Amino acid sequence: MKIERVEVFGVAVPLIGEYKNAYKSKSIQKSAVVRITATGGAVGVGNIDPSPGYSKETIEQCLDMLERKLAPSVIGLDPTNVHRVLETINPAVEGFYDAKAAIEMACVDLSAHVSGVPVHAYLGGAEKDELLFNAWIGILPPDEAVKETMGWKSRGFRSAKIKVGGGIEADRDRVKAVRAAVGPDFNIRIDANAG
Amino acid sequence: MRVGVPVMADESVLDHASLINIIRHDAADIVKVKVMKQGGFLNTRRMIATVEAAGIRCVVGHGFGLGVNTMAEIMLAATSKNVIDGLECVGPLKTSDDIVTHKLDISSGRIALPGGPGLGVTLDDAKIAQYRFEVKAAA
Numbered sequence: 001m002k003i004e005r006v007e008v009f010g011v012a013v014p015l016i017g018e019y020k021n022a023y024k025s026k027s028i029q030k031s032a033v034v035r036i037t038a039t040g041g042a043v044g045v046g047n048i049d050p051s052p053g054y055s056k057e058t059i060e061q062c063l064d065m066l067e068r069k070l071a072p073s074v075i076g077l078d079p080t081n082v083h084r085v086l087e088t089i090n091p092a093v094e095g096f097y098d099a100k101a102a103i104e105m106a107c108v109d110l111s112a113h114v115s116g117v118p119v120h121a122y123l124g125g126a127e128k129d130e131l132l133f134n135a136w137i138g139i140l141p142p143d144e145a146v147k148e149t150m151g152w153k154s155r156g157f158r159s160a161k162i163k164v165g166g167g168i169e170a171d172r173d174r175v176k177a178v179r180a181a182v183g184p185d186f187n188i189r190i191d192a193n194a195g
Numbered sequence: 196m197r198v199g200v201p202v203m204a205d206e207s208v209l210d211h212a213s214l215i216n217i218i219r220h221d222a223a224d225i226v227k228v229k230v231m232k233q234g235g236f237l238n239t240r241r242m243i244a245t246v247e248a249a250g251i252r253c254v255v256g257h258g259f260g261l262g263v264n265t266m267a268e269i270m271l272a273a274t275s276k277n278v279i280d281g282l283e284c285v286g287p288l289k290t291s292d293d294i295v296t297h298k299l300d301i302s303s304g305r306i307a308l309p310g311g312p313g314l315g316v317t318l319d320d321a322k323i324a325q326y327r328f329e330v331k332a333a334a
Contacts, residue, residue, distance in 0.1 A: 011326040013261065014291045029259050029286070030328070033294055035318060045318055047263035047294075048231045049286065054206065055232070063330045082237055090234075097209065097234035104235025105267050109313040118311025119270040123240055126273040132305045134281035136258055136288065157304035159281035161258075187281060189254075193206065 001114070003079050005037040006071035006103070010063045020138040021163045021193050024052055030059040032066060032099070036106040038079050044110025046102040054193060055098055062099040069093060070103055079107040080114060134189065135160035139170075142177035149178045159187035203227055203254060210234070214242050218249045225279070229257045230267045239271060247277040256283025262295035266314045273308050294322045 011031050018027045034046040050059045057065070070089050077085055085107050089100050112122035120126040135152035137145050137160055149160050162178060164171035175190060182188070204223035208214055209232065217223050226246050233239040246253050255272040257264060268284035287299040295316045299306070309315050 009294075009323050010328045010330055011261070011294055011323060012328045013294070013326050015259075015289050016291050017289075019259075019289060029261070029290060031261050031264075031294075033261070033263065033318065033323060044313065045263050045316065047261050047267075049257060049260050049264055050231070051257075051259055056209075060330050067330075082235075086235070086237070097238075098231050101231045101233070101235045104237065105230060105263070105314075108236045109263075109267075112311060113313035116312055118309065119236070119267070119314050120273045120308065121311070123236060123271065123274045126270075126308055127276045128273045129308050130305055131269055131273060131282055131308065132280040133285055133288075133301050134256070134283050135304070136283070136285050152304070155303055161281075161283060189203070189281065191205070 007035040009033040034102040044106040046105030048098045080111040137162045139166040146181040161189045165192040260286035262293045
């Protein structure tokens, strides 16, 4: 089996509302989507969503590297030998882990597909039957943070990540208010990014 | 210096070398990994194994993923008990739409393990066309 085609798409999907962390506020998510087609029509997809300020390279840099260098470099390779694909893309450029991940993800998706198993089985097997998610609370005033967290709790969430990095007193007030509102049976994680 | 609250390393975790550095310096109680940030499934899964061997727990999840990246993290996280409950791959809660045919519904805070095959997602070509943007060539 050989990779015959690698499509790279830049997509910008609007977010519901605005999301603020220590770096910036955003209302749209710019992402890269990769589709690999191999011999016989086998398909695998990959996707990365770099965050401004957090990710080492911008989405524009990732898309450029994918289109110019990484995608062309894997044409003709066997997508089901992910090690060999990594041997090609890893040394192609320093860094750019996000962009490399998009290609690798598509190869793993394809490989698991042709084997007829989910990716978790391809990786050795699942140890969990159910996955729990963290609610996400941005840099908000305490009363808004409480309102949002209680909303998530009422929907069934058992934990939340609260963004901080907008001023130490404001951060303290936000976290304190949320803890007082949710009580002890709810996990709180705080995230300052590098702010 | 010890603080009373567990500390998680996130931006400082990139490749295996950076992870080993954190472990050697006893710099974190938890590390945050992402399929995207760590360069793919295989790298990330191996880093999760290293983390576990070091007696450190793991958090998985990029907060703004579209349906493909989000499913990738869900499936990866499912493969290790060392990944703490509270996945952070909650992009589907924030995005108004998606580029896969079935947008994940995680609004209740939990889902049953999806069954694939592969990632179990299909690209929606119409949505890709709708949201597509072109990168302007460098000057």
